[in-house]
Amino acid sequence: MSADAPDETTASRATDRPGDASPFALGLLLRRAHWRAATVMTEALRPLGIELRHFAVLIVLVDRGATVQRDLVMATGTDKAGIMRVVDDLERRGLAVRKAVPGDRRARAVEITPQGVELFDAAHAAAAPLRERLIADLEPGEPEKLMDLLTRFAHPADGEA
Template identity: 85%
Template sequence: MTADVPHRSSAVRATDRPGDESPFALGLLLRRAHWQAATVMTEALRPLGIELRHFAVLIVLVDSGPTVQRDLTAATGSDKAGIMRVVDDLERKGLAVRKAVPGDRRVRAVEITPQGIELFDAAHVAAAPLAERLTAALSPGEPERLTDLLTRIAHPAGDEA
C-alpha cells in the first residue's frame, strides 16, 4: 500500500545546492553549514582534549550556572544516557563536578570548575582563527548580518531561550 502523497511531475526536488527552491532548501543549507561549523569547531577543541558534546555542556554551565542533568539534557538536545556520559567525562577531566541539590537528595546539579572555566576561555581563543575560515567567502559586514539572521531564526521574538 502506498501513502497518499501528492505527485507532481514538475515538483521541485530538494537539494542543498545553490538555487534550490524547494521548501526544504533552508533546512538543508543550515544542515550543511552546521556540518562545516562543527568540523571547524571540532578541530579547535581537539587539542584541548574535549569534543563538541562536552563544550555544549560547558556553554550551558557558564551561561546558567549549576544545572541539574535533566535540564542539561533539554538544553543540549541530548538524551539522559548521553548527558551522563558527558558529565562523567567532564568530571574525570576536572572540568565539572556534581553537587547535591539542597532539599532533594536524589538530584545533583553539575557545576563548572575553575579548570573548566580556563578550558572554556582557551577554547574561544583557539577557535577564533578557525571560525574566520567559515565566513572567509563573505563580504565585510555579512558575517554580522548572517549572525543576526540566524539568531532571529533560532530565537524568534518572544522566545525566552
C-alpha cells in the same frame, strides 16, 4: 512527457544545492552549514581533548551556573544517557563536578570547575582563527548580518520552536 521538459516531481525534490526552491531547502542548508561549522570547531577543540558535546555542556554551565542534569538535556538537545556520559567525561577531566541539590535528594546539579573555565577560555582562543576561515567568503558586514539573522531564527521572539 517530453525529454526536454523537466519532470515536475524531480524538480520539486529537496536538495541542499544553492538556489533550490524546495520547502526543505532552508533546513537542508542550515544542516550543511552546521556540518561545516562543527567540523571547523571540532578542529579547535581536538587539541584540548574535548568534543563539541562536552563544549556544549560547558557553554550552558558558563552561561547559567550550576545546572540540574535534566535541564542540561533540554539545553543541549542531548538525551539523558548522553548527558550522563558527557558529565562523567567532564568530571573525570576535572572540568565539572556534580553537587547535591538542596531539597531534592535525587537531583544533581553540574557545576563548572576553575579548570573547566580555563579550558573554556582556551577553546575560544583556539577557535578565533578558525572562525575567520568560516567567514572568509563573506563580504564586510555579512558576518554580523548572518549572526543577527541566525540569532533571530534560532530564538524567535514569540518563543516558538
